[in-house]
Structure formats: C-alpha cells, structure tokens
Amino acid sequence: MRGPDTFTENLFTLRKLEDFVPADHPLRSIRKMANAALAKMDRLFAGMYEAEIKGGRPSITPEKLLRAMLLQVLYSVRSERQLMEQVQYNLLFRWFIGLSMDDAVWVPTVFTKNRQRLIKHDAVIEFFNEVVGIAEKKCWLSGEHFSVDGTLIQAWAGHKSFVRRDDDQDPEDGGSFKGETRSNETHESKSDPDSRLYRKGKTASELRYMGHTLSDNHHGLIASAVVTLADGYAEREAAKVMIDDARQALGDPTREITLGADKGYDAAEFIEACKAMKVTPHVAQNKSGRQSAVPESIAQSAGYAVSQQKRKLIEQGFGWAKSIGGMRQVMVRGLKKVDQMFVLTMAAYNLVRMRTLGQLRPLQPQ
Incomplete structure (x- = not known):
C-alpha cells in the first residue's frame, strides 16, 4: 500500500540534539578530547575579556568559536558565511559547537571579528599545545x-x-607584468x-x-x-x-x-x-x-x-x-x-589521528 505524501510537524518535541547523533559517530570522541583541551584554557579565556568595556553585543563564547572553527577544518567548509549557513540547519554541527535548536546563528562578520581576538591572545596555539598534552598523557608520543x-x-x-x-596602480586594473624582472626586494x-x-x-x-x-x-x-x-x-x-x-x-x-x-x-x-x-x-x-x-x-x-x-x-x-x-x-x-x-x-589533524589511536589497545611508552 502506497503511503500518503504528506508532511506533519509536531508543535513540541522531547528529543535532544544528543539523540540525533549516533553513538559511534567519529565526532563524539573528537569533541570529548577538544572539550578536555578547552577546559584547561579557562583562565586564558577569562583574561581575554577582562579589559573590555561592558555593554554592546555579546561576543561569541570562545569555546564555541573554537569548536566551530574545528568544524570548518574537519568538513572543508570554505568560508565563515558557508559555515554559519550550515550551522543554521545542520543538527550535528549545532551539537558539536554547543548550540541548542533554538539558538540564533552568529552573523558571519561578528564571527570573523571574534577570530581576531583569538589571534591577539594566541588562543589557537594554546589549544594546539593542550591537544598535544592529551596525546602525551595517553602515551602516544615518544x-x-x-x-x-x-x-x-x-x-x-x-x-x-x-x-x-x-x-600606486590598482591591482584590479590588470596591468601586464610580462617581460618585467620582479623580486621580493622591489615588489x-x-x-x-x-x-x-x-x-x-x-x-x-x-x-x-x-x-x-x-x-x-x-x-x-x-x-x-x-x-x-x-x-x-x-x-x-x-x-x-x-x-x-x-x-x-x-x-x-x-x-x-x-x-x-x-x-x-x-x-x-x-x-x-x-x-x-x-x-x-x-x-x-x-x-x-x-x-x-x-x-x-x-x-x-x-x-x-x-x-x-x-x-x-x-x-x-x-x-x-x-x-x-x-x-x-x-x-x-x-x-x-x-x-x-x-x-x-x-590540531584538527592530531584529533583525527588520536581518535583512531583511541580505538586501538592502550599503548605503553617505548
């Protein structure tokens, strides 16, 4: 018997984002390790906002920002605008970042501005070091x-x-460089x-x-x-x-x-x-x-x-x-x-490798 081509949406749902992510999904172990690294950066994150003037639009939580940036790398998303578009409808992305179904997605320009704060405080370098520290504790480094x-x-x-x-020529004018000797000292x-x-x-x-x-x-x-x-x-x-x-x-x-x-x-x-x-x-x-x-x-x-x-x-x-x-x-x-x-x-590459190593038997240092 052919079923009807209808669409019925419930007004309420009791399911959580966690329920939509398979128990064996690769992002589960990656998110667990990433959160462990981020938890050790709490003091750095607190210092990033201490000197800022109160008021204005709330900034993106740095933990969520870094998890979103990880998704951009892991899923080869080309730009922040495309990333925010996917976060709007992708439940897996929302779960990984830490956004609920009802949370508004960030404006791409605000997202980009907050990344500058991470550069100023070397937050990505610190995150990388914390990931390496996790690998060391698990005896995955010689x-x-x-x-x-x-x-x-x-x-x-x-x-x-x-x-x-x-x-002073505008590069968009399309000037020709054929036959011209160019070097980093002069150009x-x-x-x-x-x-x-x-x-x-x-x-x-x-x-x-x-x-x-x-x-x-x-x-x-x-x-x-x-x-x-x-x-x-x-x-x-x-x-x-x-x-x-x-x-x-x-x-x-x-x-x-x-x-x-x-x-x-x-x-x-x-x-x-x-x-x-x-x-x-x-x-x-x-x-x-x-x-x-x-x-x-x-x-x-x-x-x-x-x-x-x-x-x-x-x-x-x-x-x-x-x-x-x-x-x-x-x-x-x-x-x-x-x-x-x-x-x-x-750092994302390490997390992917570490997930694979975590599925193997525990290794002892050599």
Whole structure:
C-alpha cells in the first residue's frame, strides 16, 4: 500500500540534539578530547575579556568559536558565511559547537571579528599545545624522536597584485607584468603584503607562505607547527624554533632527541646548531656534487635508518591539511591569520589521528 505524501510537524518535541547523533559517530570522541583541551584554557579565556568595556553585543563564547572553527577544518567548509549557513540547519554541527535548536546563528562578520581576538591572545596555539598534552598523557608520543619538514602554502593573492612597492596602480586594473624582472626586494602584493613570490624545485613561482611541522615519530602526531614567510632559509630556522617549543611543551628542555629531515636540511650551519641543542641530526645526506655535513658515524647508525623511514609520516599531515583542511590555498590574508589557520588545522589533524589511536589497545611508552 502506497503511503500518503504528506508532511506533519509536531508543535513540541522531547528529543535532544544528543539523540540525533549516533553513538559511534567519529565526532563524539573528537569533541570529548577538544572539550578536555578547552577546559584547561579557562583562565586564558577569562583574561581575554577582562579589559573590555561592558555593554554592546555579546561576543561569541570562545569555546564555541573554537569548536566551530574545528568544524570548518574537519568538513572543508570554505568560508565563515558557508559555515554559519550550515550551522543554521545542520543538527550535528549545532551539537558539536554547543548550540541548542533554538539558538540564533552568529552573523558571519561578528564571527570573523571574534577570530581576531583569538589571534591577539594566541588562543589557537594554546589549544594546539593542550591537544598535544592529551596525546602525551595517553602515551602516544615518544618525546625523543622527531621529524621536521616544510610545505608551500599558496596565498590568497594573484600575480597581478604583485607590483613595485612604489607603484600606486590598482591591482584590479590588470596591468601586464610580462617581460618585467620582479623580486621580493622591489615588489610586493597589494592584496597580501606578507606573501612572497617563491618557487621550490620544479614548481612555478607563486605568491606563497611556508608551513612547517615537527612530528613525533611514534605515531606521526604533530608536536609543533608554524607558518613563516617563504624563503630559502625558513625551513631550517623554523626547525630550530619548533624543537625548542616542543621541548618546552613536553616539559623537558634538556632532553636529548633525534631529528629526521630531508636533504634540504643538510647544511653545516644547521647540523652544528642541532648538536649545540643536544639534537642528533638524522638528516638525509646530500652528496650531489658536495660533501654532506652529516657525519658518517651518524649516517651509519641503526637509529638513522629508522628515522629516515619514519620521517615520511610527516607528509600525511601535509596531505590531510591540503586536501581536507583547505591549506593548499588559504582564504585568509596576512601572516598571523595564515599561521592561525595552519596551527588549527594541525590540531584538527592530531584529533583525527588520536581518535583512531583511541580505538586501538592502550599503548605503553617505548
């Protein structure tokens, strides 16, 4: 018997948002870990609003804001406007953020303004560190064996915006740059002044940033992440900073560690800096017409071979960030905003990896 094509809506319902989310949904464990990290940031959140003048439109609760930003990364939502549109009708999104069925959705411009407050107080960096702290407590980090690498991030700016610094021409006028010698010393992008014209390997020159990560070799979790201007020295300089940051976050600034890396890090200055920081440089030797700076005593060790194999795990984070997290070409401008999105994306990647690890049997530190 064919049923009638009718639509009947109840005036009241006794069901909660929790009832609409399956018990085994992947977001349940991710939300639990994210909330545990956010709970440790209460003092930071309180300080963000202490100096502000009372009155006016209430700001977005920072915990809800960060959960919404996580959804934007996890579900590849391109903009705040699209995110707010989906939150309007998506019960799963409302549940994850912490909005009831009757709560009004934020205006996208207010949402964007509140993100600036998070940048000012380094809230996303603190959230990332708390997520790493959860992984450490669950024995998912070795704390001793790391890998480092960098990746190019295409800026939200085109070639036509890259003009001479003293040129007042509007980029929208579409001026031609063919046959013109351009460099970062004499030119800059009028759309995104922080971006740099850069190429690496066989890639074409584009306006870019450079993202860097330090991954733990145990399970490939990201221990530190940062975005810098794109240049030929950025990878090695960022590696030094991330090593120090990871040690501080793990609570042992003097621990001896190993660091795996590709041939781009095989420079005498970097190898010597690693030794001074009590870091054993398991860097791939570059012997193409030159002598490697990595000592043979290190290159012939058993740990070196393991590090060279494990360092490839770092590419999984870059691949996820670009295919899922939208970091292939960012839709924000400015170094601080790009850095915020990159660090948040790596925090989301860690949460996804940690959810998978949580389904396995408990692991003991090695």
